Amino acid sequence: MCKLRNKVLLSQWVALPLRLVIGFGFMAHGWAKLSRGPSGFAKLLTQIGAPLPEKTAWLSTFVELLGGLAIFVGAFVELVSVPLIVMMLVAMFTVHLKYGFSSINMIGLTQNGPQFGPPGYEVNLLYIAGLLSLILSGAGALSIDRLLSRKGGLSERPREHQHAA
Template identity: 40%
Template sequence: MLGGRKPGLGLFILRVVIGLIFVMHGWPKLAGGIPDTAAFLGSLGVPLSAVAAWGIALLETAGGACLVVGLFVTPVALLLVAHMLAGIFLVHLANGFYVVGPGQGGIEFNLLLVAGLLTLLFAGSGIATLASRFQRDMQVI
């Protein structure tokens, strides 16, 4: 078994990959996609769709970056879970389960992200977090 169990390493990998996924979804919105995102949200009946578009873009990009470096993981994961659940109920549920194949655009991917984020909430952030570095530095003072 590859040198024994290493849950901290596993959580680190999960945290970084989920963080990168969110950065890759948020950055294009910040880099010019706000109008399209606001129009899409408006078509769903989301009030203040332009403000919501900025909030989503910032949450995905900055929140994803926080996950990558391991900073504010708990609050960011909670916000991203809420974001993914909103996406499930506002958009994806009507399309079924599968992302591709029968019922394209379904809840499958969002559900996987929710499970990963909840794992980080309940099991921890894993190794190599910026937060742990700050805590060590504060203990020295």
């Protein structure tokens, strides 16, 4: 019985490492776009025929930055995960799918080392799976969602403790 109780207590912490890695990843990608200027990303969007490339570049930059930050700190995780999943699906189907599954596509070996081609959709699927896991589990311990739920602002309790009415 003690092991079961410990497992339930520890399950509240499962989302934390997932949130930190996913949140940091999105923030890093958003920051890279912002620091280089979203116009560079807009050129890529133009090449693949994306609509409104300038606006889409700015929108995706801020969704990644702010969405990543929200995931990182555990704020509105279920809500914020949706546009991030949509972004991953769009990227997967418009860019990465044609390069196959693997995120590492070695296309040659030179005297300077290996040469890599564009990444496949592996990382997109990992982000989507992680975000879906957070939607299902909630933000977990050490999160703003948990803090708000204790103040009566959100319904963020560990899923295993919720009972059907």
